[in-house]
Amino acid sequence: MTRILLHTCLLLLAGSMAHAAQPLTDLGELNRRLQETAGKITSIESEFVQTKHIDIFDEDVESRGTFLYCNGTQICLDYRQPMSYRIVINGNRLMTLTDGHKTIVNLGSNAMMNEMQKLIGVCMAGNLQALQSDFDLTYEADAQHYYIIARPHDKNIAAYLAKIGLTIDKKDMSVTELVFHENENDYTRYRFTSKRFNQLDAHDPRFSIQ
């Protein structure tokens, strides 16, 4: 009986190890596939679930909505739950819209928001080269995904962001999960589903700031 249990445990352990991510030493294929994809994808529309985890609290806060991205300069997070709320970044302007109340700010005057805009755009497009100037990147992979961890070496970014976790689906090289770790324990995770590529118009009214 003990032997059967031991064998079962070993089999389970071996199974889990086979699916565990391994460090990626040869980045050639990843970079080649990212370059191919970057040239092809101009826009993304997807559903997302955002989970805010704060370690000392006993429950996570979940929000849902639609994510829109176009041409690297237009981003929209259109929240439906728990409340109707829209954040639009278009060029160097950011607009928040809630209950009909708009706030428009110039990103040029806000270094942190400017950095966030760059990060979201770069991460969603999987543009790792753009991250390399400000972050140290480590790579892992399993059969289905690439996992990239980006740790900032810029002090200004490190003040509010400990690391970024990026999960890329090997099938279509799209980002399936994005995690902003504010410190070792607290994070905000975005999971993207129902992705539609290159179907958005740059003049889509949801990108409009006025």
Added chain:
Amino acid sequence: MTRAFLYNSLAVILLAATLLTACSRQASLDAPVRPALYAVSDTTARYDITFVMGKVQQNGLLVTRLHNDEARLVCASPFGLTLFDITLRNDDYTLNHCIGPLRNEKIWTVLADDFRSIFLSTHGSVTYDSDGRQLRRTGCGLTRGTIRYDADNHATRIAHKWLKLQIEITPYNPSIHDNHATR
């Protein structure tokens, strides 16, 4: 010359006395204990929060929990960025994290007092305004303000007129948000 000096000294003393009197709003420990508007407990509580400073409005969520006998308050923007994280005690506070634009000790002295009045039991009297809302006074001098609690919709509004700052806190109500979401 001597007379001018005396008048000036008197004026300075009177001004100082006026300012000190104006700032002595801190209730003494003899004052009755005023219960918290939203008492912090050892389970997580969630609130919607709106800051309006001048023409700028920022919405977010506020989560609170009693942790190691201290009230922990974390406020995040709707897209998840932590705006501030504060540990509140009866007589002081620790700012664990705060975004750059909010990093101002004077502002935090004011906000900590406001949040203490709302989330912790404090000493002071409970009064009501002409609309029947519970009214608490906070701050002093240029930072003085009011905290009004509307029992009908459970909303609390902090107003600092001279700072042009208003904060509204409402307990999170999933049924209201579900209705919003399905509109």
